[in-house]
Amino acid sequence: QVQLVESGGGVVQPGGSLRLSCAASGFSFSDSGMHWVRQTPGKGLEWVSFIRFDGTYQDYANSVKGRFTISRDDSKNTLFLQMNSLRSDDAGVYYCAKEVLGSGLTRFFDYWGQGTLVAVSS
Amino acid sequence: DIQMTQSPSSLSASVGDRVTITCRASQSIRNYLNWYQHKPGKAPKLLIYAASNLQSGVPSRFSGSGSGTDFTLTISSLQPEDFATYYCQESYSSPQATFGQGTKLEIK
Numbered sequence: 001q002v003q004l005v006e007s008g009g010g011v012v013q014p015g016g017s018l019r020l021s022c023a024a025s026g027f028s029f030s031d032s033g034m035h036w037v038r039q040t041p042g043k044g045l046e047w048v049s050f051i052r053f054d055g056t057y058q059d060y061a062n063s064v065k066g067r068f069t070i071s072r073d074d075s076k077n078t079l080f081l082q083m084n085s086l087r088s089d090d091a092g093v094y095y096c097a098k099e100v101l102g103s104g105l106t107r108f109f110d111y112w113g114q115g116t117l118v119a120v121s122s
Numbered sequence: 123d124i125q126m127t128q129s130p131s132s133l134s135a136s137v138g139d140r141v142t143i144t145c146r147a148s149q150s151i152r153n154y155l156n157w158y159q160h161k162p163g164k165a166p167k168l169l170i171y172a173a174s175n176l177q178s179g180v181p182s183r184f185s186g187s188g189s190g191t192d193f194t195l196t197i198s199s200l201q202p203e204d205f206a207t208y209y210c211q212e213s214y215s216s217p218q219a220t221f222g223q224g225t226k227l228e229i230k
Contacts, residue, residue, distance in 0.1 A: 004165075033217065035217075035219070037166075037219075037221075043223075044207075044209060044221055044222070044223045044224040045158075045160070045166070045209055045211075045221040045224070046221065047218060047219040047220065047221065050217040050218070052217075057217075059217050059218060061218070095165065095166070097166075099217075100171075102171065102172060104152075104154070105152075105154045105213055105214055105216045106153075106154060106171065106172045106213060107154075107213040107216045107217065107219075108156040108168055108171040108172075108211070108213065109156075109158075109166070109168060109211075110168050110177070111165075112165040112166045112167075113165055114163070114164065114165050115165070
């Protein structure tokens, strides 16, 4: 069965860095585009970043562009999110999600991990 | 940027009720709209994709409709396990995505 397991969250001071990981199993990771989505306190879900199945294209929300970097290691079936210059509004639960592409612009997230908690506090 | 607005933000209902949640896009997104269910401490779960397609394994009491800017998620007969927060998500901005702010469905 498909499993996505995030790790790497924790408490970090403003301006600090964290590297999140998402270990994937049960599907062909190297054939799948992957995303990071976060849920910030008191708010809903916010899309953060995307990496194409072959790693050749990445995209970011404006709120994290220039500070976060998404990457993947297909040999280890693992997705990463390097988060630098962290701010208080980056705090929340970070989920990795596997995408499915349909016809046209149809794109949805059929599997999600359970999330890893990031806290930004001095 | 596309904005997604859900209504209501919260809703109280009873087991057996029929419930409808609305999602409005700030511009036409054709049928590029997905719905998710999210329970605290759990992974979000895909319910409906491309506005009206039921994801495999999702009970048939869930249905979606709409196109352009206005969409609805309907639960025909609420079950105890359906109390959760529901989100719409557009994929017109692919690969970026915008979610609605969520609708919290609570037990009356």
